[in-house]
Amino acid sequence: xxxxxxxxxxxxxxxxxxxxxxxxxxxxxxxxxxxxxxxxxxxxxxxxxxxxxxxxxxxxxxxxxxxxxxxxxxxxxxxxxxxxxxxxxxxxxxxxxxxxxxxxxxxxxxxxxxxxxxxxxxxxxxxxxxxxxxxxxxxxxxxxxxxxxxxxxxxxxxxxxxxxxxxxxxxxxxxxxxxxxxxxxxxxxxxxxxxxxxxxxxxxxxxxxxxxxxxxxxxxxxxxxxxxxxxxxxxxxxxxxxxxxxxxxxxxxxxxxxxxxxxxxxxxxxxxxxxxxxxxxxxxxxxxxxxxxxxxxxxxxxxxxxxxxxxxxxxxxxxxxxxxxxxxxxxxxxxxxxxxxxxxxxxx
Amino acid sequence: xxxxxxxxxxxxxxxxxxxxxxxxxxxxxxxxxxxxxxxxxxxxxxxxxxxxxxxxxxxxxxxxxxxxxxxxxxxxxxxxxxxxxxxxxxxxxxxxxxxxxxxxxxxxxxxxxxxxxxxxxxxxxxxxxxxxxxxxxxxxxxxxxxxxxxxxxxxxxxxxxxxxxxxxxxxxxxxxxxxxxxxxxxxxxxxxxxxxxxxxxxxxxxxxxxxxxxxxxxxxxxxxxxxxxxxxxxxxxxxxxxxxxxxxxxxxxxxxxxxxxxxxxxxxxxxxxxxxxxxxxxxxxxxxxxxxxxxxxxxxxxxxxxxxxxxxxxxxxxxxxxxxxxxxxxxxxxxxxxxxxxxxxxxxxxxxxxxxxxxxxxxxxx
Numbered sequence: 001x002x003x004x005x006x007x008x009x010x011x012x013x014x015x016x017x018x019x020x021x022x023x024x025x026x027x028x029x030x031x032x033x034x035x036x037x038x039x040x041x042x043x044x045x046x047x048x049x050x051x052x053x054x055x056x057x058x059x060x061x062x063x064x065x066x067x068x069x070x071x072x073x074x075x076x077x078x079x080x081x082x083x084x085x086x087x088x089x090x091x092x093x094x095x096x097x098x099x100x101x102x103x104x105x106x107x108x109x110x111x112x113x114x115x116x117x118x119x120x121x122x123x124x125x126x127x128x129x130x131x132x133x134x135x136x137x138x139x140x141x142x143x144x145x146x147x148x149x150x151x152x153x154x155x156x157x158x159x160x161x162x163x164x165x166x167x168x169x170x171x172x173x174x175x176x177x178x179x180x181x182x183x184x185x186x187x188x189x190x191x192x193x194x195x196x197x198x199x200x201x202x203x204x205x206x207x208x209x210x211x212x213x214x215x216x217x218x219x220x221x222x223x224x225x226x227x228x229x230x231x232x233x234x235x236x237x238x239x240x241x242x243x244x245x246x247x248x249x250x251x252x253x254x255x256x257x258x259x260x261x262x263x264x265x266x267x268x269x270x271x272x273x274x275x276x277x278x279x280x281x282x283x284x285x286x287x288x289x290x291x292x293x294x295x296x297x298x299x300x301x302x303x304x305x306x307x308x309x310x311x312x313x314x315x316x317x318x319x320x321x322x323x324x325x326x327x328x329x330x331x332x333x334x335x336x337x338x339x340x341x342x343x344x345x346x347x348x
Numbered sequence: 349x350x351x352x353x354x355x356x357x358x359x360x361x362x363x364x365x366x367x368x369x370x371x372x373x374x375x376x377x378x379x380x381x382x383x384x385x386x387x388x389x390x391x392x393x394x395x396x397x398x399x400x401x402x403x404x405x406x407x408x409x410x411x412x413x414x415x416x417x418x419x420x421x422x423x424x425x426x427x428x429x430x431x432x433x434x435x436x437x438x439x440x441x442x443x444x445x446x447x448x449x450x451x452x453x454x455x456x457x458x459x460x461x462x463x464x465x466x467x468x469x470x471x472x473x474x475x476x477x478x479x480x481x482x483x484x485x486x487x488x489x490x491x492x493x494x495x496x497x498x499x500x501x502x503x504x505x506x507x508x509x510x511x512x513x514x515x516x517x518x519x520x521x522x523x524x525x526x527x528x529x530x531x532x533x534x535x536x537x538x539x540x541x542x543x544x545x546x547x548x549x550x551x552x553x554x555x556x557x558x559x560x561x562x563x564x565x566x567x568x569x570x571x572x573x574x575x576x577x578x579x580x581x582x583x584x585x586x587x588x589x590x591x592x593x594x595x596x597x598x599x600x601x602x603x604x605x606x607x608x609x610x611x612x613x614x615x616x617x618x619x620x621x622x623x624x625x626x627x628x629x630x631x632x633x634x635x636x637x638x639x640x641x642x643x644x645x646x647x648x649x650x651x652x653x654x655x656x657x658x659x660x661x662x663x664x665x666x667x668x669x670x671x672x673x674x675x676x677x678x679x680x681x682x683x684x685x686x687x688x689x690x691x692x693x694x695x696x697x698x699x700x701x702x703x704x705x706x707x708x709x710x711x712x713x714x
Contacts, residue, residue, distance in 0.1 A: 082489075084615070133686050136674040137628045143619060144674075147667030154660035257660065262612055265436075265493055278490040310504040317498025321480065324490050 028275035032290040043301035050304040053181055060186040063296035068189045068244040069267040070288040071196050072237030079233050080213040080280030081138035086241040087263035088149035093119045093245025094255045095153050098162030109171050113246050120242015121235050128234030132227040157257035164253040175251035197285040213280025270295050273323045380625040384640040395651030405531035415646035416535025417594050422620045423546045424587035426638050429621055432563040432630025436492040438591045439613035440499035441473050445595030447503040450512030450605020467592050474588020478581035503607035512605040523601035535597055547635035563630025623673045
């Protein structure tokens with residue numbers, strides 16, 4: 001028979017290992033923030049002008065659209081689904097708002113943003129409906145949606161370019177003006193991200209998204225309205241992509257049928273770098289936000305230290321692989337520690 | 349566990365004809381391929397009725413030229429998807445190999461040696477994917493998005509915005525002239541030859557059949573003595589090798605090697621495979637289906653091009669076809685469920701009604 005002392009002695013190091021793993025994974029956000037700061041610091045040392053407010057603003061503005069898309073993508077991926085249609089939805093929304101401005105130059109900014117949200121939510125609703133009612137894999141449905149929406153934008157907008165002159169000044173100013181030195185674009189997306197982070201952490205529906213992603217069958221048996229929640233996740237993702245479309249137009253003041261092409265994989269990369277598990281059930285919006293900022297700051301700092309910007313993608317890819325390999329390592333440790341702890345508990 | 353088995357279970361009364369039974373699976377498979385063949389015929393009729401130029405040997409040549417590269421890359425991807433994994437790095441590997449090939453050639457290396465180097469890059473890249481997926485057990489979708497970005501990035505680092513050109517005309521002829529004695533483009537001919545080999549291996553050898561076992565239930569396959577990890581690793585290496593080969597074909601066919609060769613093609617390749625009836629959850633699909641899928645997409649693209657539908661607008665048709673390919677097998681189930689839910693919504697949900705599990709599609713390549 002083991003004495004309490006012995007079992008304590010055996011459990012202690014394992015439990016500590018587990019705690020370390022848990023703490024590390026919980027502070028994934030802090031880790032990425034640290035990397036961001038390191039990149040920023042090193043770049044500033046090499047090029048002092050990088051530390052100025054100008055380049056910070058540039059980084060925040062540049063990452064805004066991707067943050068918004070990453071927030072929506074997080075909500076979907078946490079439920080063990082994926083949304084590949086965000087880039088196309090962004091393009092559709094940006095182009096439609098531009099068209100509206102061509103015909104109604106006096107449309108208010110507020111209405112424009114609402115139109116963007118509405119277009120995106122409608123796309124998301126159709127995708128969510130097909131995915132949940134017909135129970136077809138979201139990867140396929142959203143891949144099809146990517147093609148259909150992009151094709152549609154090309155049909156209505158082939159050869160058309162929304163000129164900066166047709167977009168009113170009040171709308172474009174969202175794209176470049178700032179408040180207290182922080183770009184409006186970033187204020188908007190940070191607000192959305194904070195709301196989403198709070199909702200996913202504290203609301204019942206938000207917690208249920210994690211339950212669904214961890215184990216869909218168990219979630220269903222536990223009485224969670226799985227189909228409704230997944231539908232909702234796609235509507236949110238679509239709506240945010242639509243809003244991102246509006247902000248795209250505000251930022252660039254011009255758009256053609258190709259706006260947002262190829263964004264989907266960048267968005268998924270930032271989400272995964274931000275610690276969201278690709279098979280659902282864990283991760284949060286703040287991590288995704290930091291992931292998007294990290295990719296952006298790497299991009300800009302390469303320019304600042306006059307390394308060829310061609311390295312950008314190679315580094316981003318290596319970063320993504322490192323991030324998931326790191327996750328895996330933590331997972332191994334955590335599960336080993338957990339097993340050891342449980343074993344000790346039985347003995348004790 | 350695949351969605352098919354799960355969603356089939358509650359409805360699987362004898363009256364319904366037990367949709368989940370393996371025998372019926374085969375039936376529905378055959379039906380989907382038959383549907384594809386019919387669709388192919390319809391496309392030919394449609395194309396011929398729209399333009400006299402449709403059924404000509406020139407059209408045949410260009411259709412093959414356009415589809416050949418996607419088609420070849422679809423073959424190894426089919427095997428990977430059947431094992432329940434995915435490889436999104438195919439087009440980036442095309443770009444990397446195309447770049448390496450062109451860069452080496454432009455620096456005076458013998459063209460066959462350059463090709464050998466490019467192919468080795470494919471093997472190394474495929475091994476990296478395979479290592480991360482099988483040894484570290486990382487999710488293949490995340491891994492291959494990572495390597496997709498990385499391969500493309502390395503290609504960009506190597507050659508930048510430049511372009512290597514000036515390959516020997518005897519080789520670049522594959523982009524201009526068909527295989528002698530036929531009207532088939534070289535890339536398409538290579539695809540057909542490879543398809544026969546792949547089909548033979550997949551459907552007629554123990555290794556090929558074991559891919560289905562892995563895709564249907566990895567653990568069962570493992571305990572039946574199938575070397576799951578070794579097979580998956582080999583498939584990723586194969587995919588890297590084949591995509592590198594396509595990269596060389598790309599460089600020769602266009603007499604140009606650029607880092608952005610085949611940019612964004614990965615999703616097209618995935619779409620062709622899925623449209624061919626290969627299940628994204630693994631364990632289901634045939635090479636025949638993928639071949640017919642290539643034919644349909646190629647013919648459709650061509651017919652639409654002839655009636656002046658732009659390549660971008662054709663995406664709508666492509667997307668709808670892809671959607672149909674997953675909706676048709678699940679359509680009846682979904683319709684019944686919807687009706688049930690609407691009825692229940694009117695009369696109040698009866699407690700304890702056996703709610704079918706797994707409304708969530710089980711994630712990408714679960």
